[in-house]
Amino acid sequence: MSRYDPSAFPPFAVTVDLVVLTVREHELCALLVRRGEPPFQGYWALPGGFVRPDEGLGEAASRELAEETGLRAHSTAGQTAAGAHLEQLATYGHPQRDPRMRVVSVAHLALAPDLPTPKPGGDARGARWAPVSELLGPGPADREPLAFDHALILADGVERARSKIEYSALATAFCAEEFTVGELRRVYEAVWGVVLDPRNFHRKVTGTPGFLVPSGGTTTRQGGRPAQLFRAGGATVLNPPMLRPES
Amino acid sequence: MSRYDPSAFPPFAVTVDLVVLTVREHELCALLVRRGEPPFQGYWALPGGFVRPDEGLGEAASRELAEETGLRAHSTAGQTAAGAHLEQLATYGHPQRDPRMRVVSVAHLALAPDLPTPKPGGDARGARWAPVSELLGPGPADREPLAFDHALILADGVERARSKIEYSALATAFCAEEFTVGELRRVYEAVWGVVLDPRNFHRKVTGTPGFLVPSGGTTTRQGGRPAQLFRAGGATVLNPPMLRPES
């Protein structure tokens, strides 16, 4: 009973699927594409595709992300100007998840700032940003289902994002290169679906070493008193963490 | 450019590899098996094997765990008598990670109580529990390397375990069905490689709702004053968490 018999392995197809999240108009949104062929023709699905024979899993995810959004991914450290955070999420391999053949999908999670194009992707298929609240949660049972097991993957990705912004500086991946404390707070509020105290949030976020560095300027783009502009500091883990309010 | 063309997908082999951790004699240990055939013949490796055409990824991991250790896995909730915790860890698919062919491995993490058999597995291959400290970290450069990318997978699994016992009740998966507070403390000390204050640990762990439930009895198996016996409570997330000492 050899463990790796190259002449007699069961054949699998391996794909990557992407949970691409952004914050638009105070709402957490996910990128969906419309399927142009069966199965699930006409359904909305997560972007994704086959892993090529000579590329790694992260490479494949990065390539798909660029094809769909034009974003360059930074899978290790924080993002820069035209970049997004990208990390592996989980792998889904239920034998019947694709009705045609055995497909194992390595899902990845990408966090991006609000993109200028409302309908991204140069592809011929349709694409849209859909509010996560309309896709998941205790919504009406008649809402449009996603293709394959993509609702499950999306739910896992959203939960990963919600929990990771507690202990890491990842929330800045949703912001532009320069942002205010208020804009960062609205990111947390949108991702968690809560309302946070602006004063406590300000004290906490500016008091966490390495989270934010002042970039010098100010802006009044949110109205009111001019707010300092910040960039993401080098820190990846937050100490103390930003704790999500309970229940 | 169809995304799922069943007639022209690149063929992959899909395996599961297991990071099986336990605590033996105050040390965090991982289960290794010796490879009986090339490549890496004679090297120590993580247990694992091919995913069968009709089984899911978690099923495959559970089957491999049972074959290697006799443990039944409980992948969702806490473990029971002869069970271990099992969860998906991450997927490794570098194109050259196996010299013979394209293999994508879905690694899983299993946490088990100290097993009665020092050399587990009814298989003909050798197997052993190896202290994690001897396999990872800034040890001597002449230490025996693991097969494939298994050192990387092991490091990721150990880091996952170290971080998960902070926020979840998973540390009880390393204990027998009934255990004392001191035994649980020694689990934390072994996994984190630190020394904890017994009094503060006791106060914290007994004050966290749902973590421990008294089972009524006492034991003196650790010497000293008789200690209360506990079972794992139903809680999966700990609030407040058990924070790992810094640096």
Place this chain on the structure above:
DNA sequence: TTAATAGTGTCTTTCAGACACTATGGA
């Protein structure tokens, strides 16, 4: 002036960490 957002200060409670002290068994 009013409305809106930015930012500071202050109080209370909770909890982590340090550590004195008591309790209860075995050798």
Place this chain on the structure above:
DNA sequence: TCCATAGTGTCTGAAAGACACTATTAA
């Protein structure tokens, strides 16, 4: 008796949450 471990109490400092108050812009 001594020694080991179990378990409680008490103090201090850090930080979260509630919220009064000031600051600075645009309409």
